[in-house]
Amino acid sequence: MKRLLTAVIALPLLIALIVKGSQPLFAAFILVVAVIGLAEFYRMALPGRKTEAVVASVLGAPLALVPLLSNPLLLPVLTALVLIAALALLFRFSDIRQAAQEWALLAAGLLYVPLLLSQLLLLKAEPFGECWILLMMLIVMSGDSAAYYVGSALGRNKLYPAVSPNKSIEGALGGLAGSVAGAFVAKLTFFPQLGVVDCIATALVLGVLGQLGDLFESLLKRSCGVKDSGTIVPGHGGILDRLDSILFAAPAAWWYAHFIFTRG
Structure with a gap:
């Protein structure tokens, strides 16, 4: 319930900050x-x-x-x-x-x-900068949600048990599918300038990097012997627990927007 309430309150405020x-x-x-x-x-x-x-x-x-x-x-x-x-x-x-x-x-x-x-x-x-940030967030969040549900339902093979015992290969693949779906949702709603190739390329690259960022923060927490990075976000842990995927995905999103998309 805490996680849901936090998302319902914080997410619209964050989107408003990015867009307006x-x-x-x-x-x-x-x-x-x-x-x-x-x-x-x-x-x-x-x-x-x-x-x-x-x-x-x-x-x-x-x-x-x-x-x-x-x-x-x-x-x-x-x-x-x-x-x-x-x-x-x-x-x-x-x-x-x-x-x-x-x-x-x-x-x-x-x-x-x-x-x-x-x-x-x-x-x-960047041109369409707000759209790029929202796209990145949607790719990461849809991938994270898809990975959780696919992994819970179909997960059999561990992805990286030394770092994150609950994650599975099936969940990771489901997460990438969710990221692709999220990119196409962005194209059909707030970012129509994206091409089909843009959707697939950004979803796969940012989706993979987002999952790696999540694993990396899990590695840090296990190394330090803590469960969450903090408690500032009710039901979600700390800021780093919410940012771990974004930190890895953001550089690639900018590189794509700056060096590929604007010159396409």
Whole structure:
């Protein structure tokens, strides 16, 4: 019931933000999501580093806004963040044997959350940008739902039991079929500019990447010994639990929109 109520309330608000919201408003939303997502990542990966986690979350989240700035800023921003993380651990290590691992995890969080989230800003700035974001969401969500129901009904062969014991090969294939169906629903409703080839290509690529993103976050949670990344989304866990597929699918969606669709 919590999952249903959250979806009924949050999904229309999110769609309204994507479709009607200005680029600055959408960027502010992405910034907030990046802060929360980073905080969840560091809470899982570095539970004993609360101060560093807060500082890294606040300083690292603006990396998601780099697409709004001139591209030459990307290198110095990344460099500064890496140096800050290194200096924080140089003078605040608790166990010298863990210092290298902790530094790597601090840096990994910056690459995983805000850098991948920044692709959504690039995508929104494309022609039909709002449609592309909605298409990506529909592909991922329909694939996720189809994978669950097909896997529950027909799942026999485990997909990757070491990482996600409940997922099956049958469910994954059903998920891809659901993603294709979702892409054609988008074409028939809000994105008629898509061609048949566009529907199939984006559904398969984004559908596969969405499933891989879900598996990757499951890997992180199992490695950290947690069930959910957080509790901020009632009935759904944390922000990263809702974003895991989007983080992997968003870069490919932008690449397709920018390099293939606009030149087709």
